[in-house]
Amino acid sequence: MAKKKEKLIPAEYIPDVGSHVLTIDKVKYLIANDAMYTFYQRSKGELSPFFLGLRDDKKIFGCKCPKCGLVRCPPFLTHCPDCDFAPTRIVEVGQVGVMLSTPPITYFANSLFLKMAPYGRGRVVLEGADTALSVNVYTTTGILAPGIIKKGTKVKVIFRDDRSGEISDIFCVPVSELTKAQVAKKGLLSSQINWEAAVEPTLKKATAAEQEIYKKALKEIKAVIRLMNETERARKDIMGWKREIQVKTTGGEFAIIINNGDISLAEKKLTKPDFIMVAKSPKTLADGLAYRGAITDSVIMKRLWISKNMEFTTIFKLDRMARSVARSKK
Amino acid sequence: MSKRVGIVGAAVTPFKAKWNEKTYYELAQMATREVVKDAKISIKDVDSVFYAIYNDIFERTCIPEHALHGLIGMQNKFGTRVSTGGATGAYTISAAHAYLAAGRFKTALVLGVEKCTDCFDFMSMSATPEVIKSIGWSADSFFEQRLGWTAADSYAEVVLAYMDEHPKDLKPEVTAKISSLLSQYVKTNKFAQRQHDQVTPQEVMNSRLVVYPFKELEICVYTEGAAALILAEEETAKAISKNTGKPIVWITGLGEANEHSFAGKNQKVMPRIMSDYIASHQAYKMSGIKNPRKSIDIVELHDAFVHQLEITMSEFDLVPRGNADALIDEGLMLPGGEYLVNPCGGLIYSGHAVGASNIMSAWSARNELIKRKKKTAIVHGTGSTIAQYTAVCILEHD
Numbered sequence: 164m165a166k167k168k169e170k171l172i173p174a175e176y177i178p179d180v181g182s183h184v185l186t187i188d189k190v191k192y193l194i195a196n197d198a199m200y201t202f203y204q205r206s207k208g209e210l211s212p213f214f215l216g217l218r219d220d221k222k223i224f225g226c227k228c229p230k231c232g233l234v235r236c237p238p239f240l241t242h243c244p245d246c247d248f249a250p251t252r253i254v255e256v257g258q259v260g261v262m263l264s265t266p267p268i269t270y271f272a273n274s275l276f277l278k279m280a281p282y283g284r285g286r287v288v289l290e291g292a293d294t295a296l297s298v299n300v301y302t303t304t305g306i307l308a309p310g311i312i313k314k315g316t317k318v319k320v321i322f323r324d325d326r327s328g329e330i331s332d333i334f335c336v337p338v339s340e341l342t343k344a345q346v347a348k349k350g351l352l353s354s355q356i357n358w359e360a361a362v363e364p365t366l367k368k369a370t371a372a373e374q375e376i377y378k379k380a381l382k383e384i385k386a387v388i389r390l391m392n393e394t395e396r397a398r399k400d401i402m403g404w405k406r407e408i409q410v411k412t413t414g415g416e417f418a419i420i421i422n423n424g425d426i427s428l429a430e431k432k433l434t435k436p437d438f439i440m441v442a443k444s445p446k447t448l449a450d451g452l453a454y455r456g457a458i459t460d461s462v463i464m465k466r467l468w469i470s471k472n473m474e475f476t477t478i479f480k481l482d483r484m485a486r487s488v489a490r491s492k493k
Numbered sequence: 494m495s496k497r498v499g500i501v502g503a504a505v506t507p508f509k510a511k512w513n514e515k516t517y518y519e520l521a522q523m524a525t526r527e528v529v530k531d532a533k534i535s536i537k538d539v540d541s542v543f544y545a546i547y548n549d550i551f552e553r554t555c556i557p558e559h560a561l562h563g564l565i566g567m568q569n570k571f572g573t574r575v576s577t578g579g580a581t582g583a584y585t586i587s588a589a590h591a592y593l594a595a596g597r598f599k600t601a602l603v604l605g606v607e608k609c610t611d612c613f614d615f616m617s618m619s620a621t622p623e624v625i626k627s628i629g630w631s632a633d634s635f636f637e638q639r640l641g642w643t644a645a646d647s648y649a650e651v652v653l654a655y656m657d658e659h660p661k662d663l664k665p666e667v668t669a670k671i672s673s674l675l676s677q678y679v680k681t682n683k684f685a686q687r688q689h690d691q692v693t694p695q696e697v698m699n700s701r702l703v704v705y706p707f708k709e710l711e712i713c714v715y716t717e718g719a720a721a722l723i724l725a726e727e728e729t730a731k732a733i734s735k736n737t738g739k740p741i742v743w744i745t746g747l748g749e750a751n752e753h754s755f756a757g758k759n760q761k762v763m764p765r766i767m768s769d770y771i772a773s774h775q776a777y778k779m780s781g782i783k784n785p786r787k788s789i790d791i792v793e794l795h796d797a798f799v800h801q802l803e804i805t806m807s808e809f810d811l812v813p814r815g816n817a818d819a820l821i822d823e824g825l826m827l828p829g830g831e832y833l834v835n836p837c838g839g840l841i842y843s844g845h846a847v848g849a850s851n852i853m854s855a856w857s858a859r860n861e862l863i864k865r866k867k868k869t870a871i872v873h874g875t876g877s878t879i880a881q882y883t884a885v886c887i888l889e890h891d
């Protein structure tokens with residue numbers, strides 16, 4: 164069950180030893196790279212049954228007060244403060260619940276959660292519980308946009324395949340996106356649901372005028388990508404990153420290949436793209452790459468569809484490259 | 494019978510996105526130097542110090558105040574620290590008031606300082622993602638940190654829950670207008686981080702979503718700086734006031750409340766900020782305010798997010814809950830309206846130097862009461878996850 168061997172702090176987060184001097188109004192100031200870090204062997208203590216339940220048994224536990232009957236999930240206490248500290252007992256709760264309120268969506272996360280964005284985090288009241296459990300919420304239909312999950316939306320707990328006994332072992336998706344059997348199944352795994360179910364928007368056949376627009380946009384995209392490839396700062400943005408992206412727009416389709424610092428455009432159909440981008444107007448992508456508005460905003464505003472939520476990270480990188488090119492021009 | 498306590502000195506340092514020129518030592522001393530100058534007293538006349546510092550990780554040390562005690566001249570005297578998230582500053586005023594009211598001391602220095610943007614994310618080569626990460630360690634360590642909790646998404650939970658109940662309130666046009674209005678107010682605050690950053694409502698509307706439903710120009714910005722007050726019990730306050738020629742601004746009401754950090758039945762009521770409601774009404778009661786809409790002239794409210802400013806105003810009973818947009822739609826907070834809200838520009842434009850923020854708000858409220866010859870102001874701090882903590886004080890000018 165334990166995760167693959169990995170470091171608590173991934174190497175890419177750790178800066179080198181170093182310092183520099185900053186001069187402000189002819190006065191020098193010394194600035195040093197620094198970190199404050201502490202490692203733990205931290206016990207989950209009385210919370211262990213809950214976290215072991217997640218990790219080993221794919222069960223969710225709450226605790227019930229025998230006096231007031233309140234079932235708290237998560238079971239963050241052992242005695243009920245509302246009933247003069249009557250001892251509570253551990254009870255299993257359901258794996259389907261309703262959202263207590265509309266969950267927020269984080270588009271711009273801190274460095275620790277970049278790979279996860281955009282993500283929703285909300286509170287689910289599971290069947291059999293009275294209180295709400297904080298969970299991440301996702302949709303299987305692509306980017307989580309406002310309106311998909313709201314107050315009262317029925318959601319199902321999904322267990323990650325790779326679990327370590329942490330709250331992040333689980334997340335929720337709307338029940339409406341699952342089959343009856345999946346909803347009924349206890350301990351449903353992430354690998355048991357269809358993440359590719361995102362419905363790709365269909366594009367109409369281009370008119371002659373739209374063909375012209377496509378040609379023009381493609382020409383610009385090619386030029387920008389060439390420029391990105393020639394710009395050291397933009398190349399750094401995709402160091403260590405590899406993606407093959409199929410881009411479909413009205414008028415035609417092409418591929419963008421990102422390969423560890425290189426970016427290129429190929430007018431071909433990929434056999435196994437990492438993900439697909441669909442934009443009704445080819446200008447959407449051209450504008451974004453040319454730094455006329457963020458591509459991330461286009462995704463949020465649904466001008467640009469991407470087939471995998473997780474690939475928001477790649478979109479961020481493309482935005483950053485556009486900014487790097489613009490900055491290098493100055 | 495407890496003693497009356499008043500503010501007899503106030504000062505702030507410039508609030509800046511980054512102070513490369515100064516450490517938090519110097520920022521703290523700078524505010525102290527200025528505040529004793531404002532009160533025309535010597536630091537030797539100050540009996541006690543109450544430190545307002547939020548986050549040890551920002552200052553890169555635990556008990557960050559220990560190094561300040563000697564360098565601000567308080568050696569061998571009382572010093573304690575308050576740390577209650579975004580409500581740190583307001584809670585610190587409340588703590589200092591209690592000691593003075595009880596007769597323990599004649600004078601107190603309330604000193605807030607924060608140095609947050611030394612935090613730096615080497616991946617994006619910018620401070621903000623690391624500042625947000627550092628604040629993220631404030632989330633519940635068992636049940637929330639690993640879910641990507643941020644201060645913004647936890648306040649967004651409350652705001653969206655409010656909008657579930659009142660879908661017609663907190664209209665984007667209104668939040669945009671409030672942000673734009675605050676950006677106009679900040680023009681006269683020469684200590685503000687964004688003194689020259691005026692925006693139109695349209696620009697606010699067009700700014701990108703950071704955490705749904707918050708847009709970039711509806712969120713407070715992280716700042717480095719310090720702020721300080723001198724508080725004194727009645728007799729001492731009168732003597733200081735006589736010497737400075739500045740009127741005393743009395744602290745006549747205080748209220749504090751912390752909600753549950755978990756939500757659901759018998760716990761946090763998500764669509765409400767009960768802490769704001771309880772604390773403000775406790776403070777009204779203490780200062781004898783029966784009708785806040787009539788009594789309150791100036792509001793210095795901790796606007797972490799514009800939407801929360803609106804909800805907080807409704808919890809204060811200064812605008813109806815469910816129609817907080819009346820603040821703009823009916824002109825309640827527009828120039829010439831019923832209240833002057835965040836004349837300093839709020840934390841969205843002045844900047845949020847967490848521990849110092851509410852003290853800066855008190856500094857502004859005191860200045861405005863004296864300058865405009867108004868009677869009553871309310872100063873507010875909100876903090877922790879899902880707007881859990883509130884501290885409020887009522888300031889009155891006689």
Ligand SMILES: [Zn+2]
Pocket residue numbers: 228229230231232233243244245246249
């Ligand atoms: Zn009970």
